[in-house]
Amino acid sequence: MNESSQPHLFSSLVDDLASQGWSQQRLFAPQALTRELAAECHARARSGALSAAGVGRGAALQVQEGVRGDRIQWLEPGQSAACDRYLALMGELRQALNRALFLGLEDFECHFACYAPGAFYQRHVDRFRDDDRRTVSAVFYLNENWQAEQGGALRLYLADEREHDVLPEAGTLALFMSDAMPHEVLPASRERLSLTGWFRRRGGGLF
Numbered sequence: 001m002n003e004s005s006q007p008h009l010f011s012s013l014v015d016d017l018a019s020q021g022w023s024q025q026r027l028f029a030p031q032a033l034t035r036e037l038a039a040e041c042h043a044r045a046r047s048g049a050l051s052a053a054g055v056g057r058g059a060a061l062q063v064q065e066g067v068r069g070d071r072i073q074w075l076e077p078g079q080s081a082a083c084d085r086y087l088a089l090m091g092e093l094r095q096a097l098n099r100a101l102f103l104g105l106e107d108f109e110c111h112f113a114c115y116a117p118g119a120f121y122q123r124h125v126d127r128f129r130d131d132d133r134r135t136v137s138a139v140f141y142l143n144e145n146w147q148a149e150q151g152g153a154l155r156l157y158l159a160d161e162r163e164h165d166v167l168p169e170a171g172t173l174a175l176f177m178s179d180a181m182p183h184e185v186l187p188a189s190r191e192r193l194s195l196t197g198w199f200r201r202r203g204g205g206l207f
């Protein structure tokens with residue numbers, strides 16, 4: 001069985017997140033949906049719809065290819081059936097996280113990302129200095145038959161100087177606490193496609 005919204009899949013994600021601050025799930029979504037999302041990401045990349053990702057936010061947003069070299073496009077509801085199914089799935093996960101962990105997650109924002117061969121994203125934490133809403137990061141990978149030798153891992157820097165590498169294999173979801181998990185994207189020898197998103201709390205505002 002390869003259906004996605006099975007309670008036990010969510011419960012292992014939720015349990016891991018609570019106990020260790022991160023989780024990884026293979027076959028998070030049905031294979032057909034993963035393939036449709038990969039095809040859509042490819043099509044958007046080929047049509048020139050993706051643009052260089054920035055660092056920072058608002059007026060401070062800057063493109064810095066020495067920091068991150070991916071090209072992105074944000075998802076909006078109603079763009080395609082596949083995107084809507086993915087957003088619905090993440091809506092279910094958001095509710096499961098709220099029920100179990102009382103995180104008060106209000107919404108989910110997400111973009112397609114394409115890293116060309118050699119592109120990377122240096123070590124960072126997913127929270128802006130002036131906006132504390134991003135609470136749980138969720139990266140869903142779209143690359144079939146990824147081999148470890150091809151590089152491109154998401155490297156999580158865990159406590160006690162341990163590291164954990166997640167390969168960007170199609171169907172894998174990586175989940176981690178946005179403010180507490182330093183991570184980086186290592187360069188790869190092939191194109192690397194993903195959907196990167198954040199579950200956000202209501203804005204309290206730091207300023």
Ligand SMILES: O=C(O)CCC(=O)C(=O)O
Binds near residue numbers: 113121139154184
């Ligand atoms: O693609 C990944 O594995 C992580 C991307 C990332 O860290 C980000 O966009 O903030």
Ligand SMILES: [Fe+2]
Binds near residue numbers: 125
């Ligand atoms: Fe990140």
